[in-house]
Amino acid sequence: xxxxxxxxxxxxxxxLAPLLAGWIKCCKCRLQNRKAPSVFQPYRDLxxxxxxxxxxxxxxxxxxxxxxxxxxxxxxxxxxVVPLIAVDxxxxxxxxxxxxxxxxxFARFFLALAGLDIGTAFxxxxxxxxxxxxxxxxxxxxxxxFTLTMTASTTNLSFxxxxxxxxxxxxxxxxxxxxxxxxxxxxxxxxxxxxxxxxTHLELTMIHEAxxxxxxxxxxxxxxxxxxxxxxxxxxxxxxxxxxxxIAESFGIQALxxxxxxxxxxxxxxxxxxxxxxxxxxxxxxxxxxxxxxxAYLLGLLGMLSHIILEAAR
Amino acid sequence: xxxxxxxxxxxxxxxxxxxxxxxxxxxxxxxRLLRLIFVFAMQGFLLTLTTALAxxxxxxxxxxxxxxxxxxxxxxxxxxxxxxxxxxMNMHRDIEALKNNTAVMLGGASLMVFSYYVLHxxxxxxxxxxxxxxxxxxxxxxxxxxxxISHRQAIAHVVGFxxxxxxxxxxxIVATNGMPMVVELGVAFDVLVAAVLFGIFFLHIRxxxxxxxxxxxxxxxxxxx
Numbered sequence: 001x002x003x004x005x006x007x008x009x010x011x012x013x014x015x016l017a018p019l020l021a022g023w024i025k026c027c028k029c030r031l032q033n034r035k036a037p038s039v040f041q042p043y044r045d046l047x048x049x050x051x052x053x054x055x056x057x058x059x060x061x062x063x064x065x066x067x068x069x070x071x072x073x074x075x076x077x078x079x080x081v082v083p084l085i086a087v088d089x090x091x092x093x094x095x096x097x098x099x100x101x102x103x104x105x106f107a108r109f110f111l112a113l114a115g116l117d118i119g120t121a122f123x124x125x126x127x128x129x130x131x132x133x134x135x136x137x138x139x140x141x142x143x144x145x146f147t148l149t150m151t152a153s154t155t156n157l158s159f160x161x162x163x164x165x166x167x168x169x170x171x172x173x174x175x176x177x178x179x180x181x182x183x184x185x186x187x188x189x190x191x192x193x194x195x196x197x198x199x200t201h202l203e204l205t206m207i208h209e210a211x212x213x214x215x216x217x218x219x220x221x222x223x224x225x226x227x228x229x230x231x232x233x234x235x236x237x238x239x240x241x242x243x244x245x246x247i248a249e250s251f252g253i254q255a256l257x258x259x260x261x262x263x264x265x266x267x268x269x270x271x272x273x274x275x276x277x278x279x280x281x282x283x284x285x286x287x288x289x290x291x292x293x294x295x296a297y298l299l300g301l302l303g304m305l306s307h308i309i310l311e312a313a314r
Numbered sequence: 315x316x317x318x319x320x321x322x323x324x325x326x327x328x329x330x331x332x333x334x335x336x337x338x339x340x341x342x343x344x345x346r347l348l349r350l351i352f353v354f355a356m357q358g359f360l361l362t363l364t365t366a367l368a369x370x371x372x373x374x375x376x377x378x379x380x381x382x383x384x385x386x387x388x389x390x391x392x393x394x395x396x397x398x399x400x401x402x403m404n405m406h407r408d409i410e411a412l413k414n415n416t417a418v419m420l421g422g423a424s425l426m427v428f429s430y431y432v433l434h435x436x437x438x439x440x441x442x443x444x445x446x447x448x449x450x451x452x453x454x455x456x457x458x459x460x461x462x463i464s465h466r467q468a469i470a471h472v473v474g475f476x477x478x479x480x481x482x483x484x485x486x487i488v489a490t491n492g493m494p495m496v497v498e499l500g501v502a503f504d505v506l507v508a509a510v511l512f513g514i515f516f517l518h519i520r521x522x523x524x525x526x527x528x529x530x531x532x533x534x535x536x537x538x539x
Contacts, residue, residue, distance in 0.1 A: 169322070170325060171326050171328075171329050172325070173329040174332075177332070177336075309430070309446070310328050310446050
């Protein structure tokens, strides 16, 4: 029964991810006085892409063709670790948050290799940029997550979330810092606006788009889907770690349905904030990104320090 | 004593203390004047929140007046005045090259450790929260001084001075659960008078050396070196 719900939750993750992307696009269009496409547009795009014939360069090796499948499945596996509608699931109890970061790193490794594989200038440039950014984003993210794990004294996400949930409303200075660090890292890692622009193919600025420039057809669909999934994963992490109220603690139909409604509400709200931020902020120069990420690292470190200094038991 | 066992007011005060400390560090590393002034206004806003929180939870009505005064003076009036000065001097596009920024930031961090070290003896006689809040406000005071030493623009000096005052104000609110009204009014008017005086100083510095960079004041030696 538990395994069934765990699988169901992963499927929900995969199915809902394009909807979140569509909703963000919709909010952005409204804010920029444009006519918004339907929220279901990403599904139509994915459907269209799967029906197109993929074109692969003659120089491409086997890696280029296998990479989309590896990336997609690694991201789906990462999604199984994160509690979406219920805590205490067998999949999220068997792997902890460091495994999730590992899955992300694994997917990113293959994405960068695939960018390099084809031998175009843009692919290599995108891969090098992506690796630079992630090498600075990963420590900041781990710092923010360690703050949580030190508070809950476990690295397991589902136990940590139920710890936060059972504690009731406690205002922790360290969580304020960890939340802001995690938000900054999420923006950098999912390639949103101050760091990377998901809607452009301007060669000077693109990072994620540069790596996947050569992909087409179902390969492109899988990679797009994986990046939408990653965006949703970060959203769920932020929503469920810091505002876990409403997540189901038992497996009754009512609790699960309520949990689903609450997480959809939280994600929709987060998406509105993201859209507002993307409308207000201009994309920063590539060489400013390290300042942005070292600020995120500083915030993570401060979260850890204030956990030790301000909240420690004496 | 763990943080879960404290009441909500104390938790909020601790969070505010952490955020006020963060704004001090942000000011220390800031090269652009307009952003410096913005962070200063943020710090003032955090102080306003703290005061309002204290007023609400201690049921102390005159603290609301103090909160409103803080809001008007430190979030609106002084930042507005400094901003106008920066825009008038056309300095808003300059980035002040901070000399050895890393050393200054590390110095700031060690000042914070130092203030914890200095205040540690009082933990025997009062609560843990008091220690943390007082240590943060002492380090805000010291960081304000460091800001005045490390920056060259006169406007940054004024911001540093005002943030010293912010640190003292935070300590006063947290430690005494609200000062008497007379004292608070006096402090508020002191700040106002200081702001006006600084305006006059700016005018004089500008007319004599045509800049607000205080390093240029060395030119005013009577004897040529």
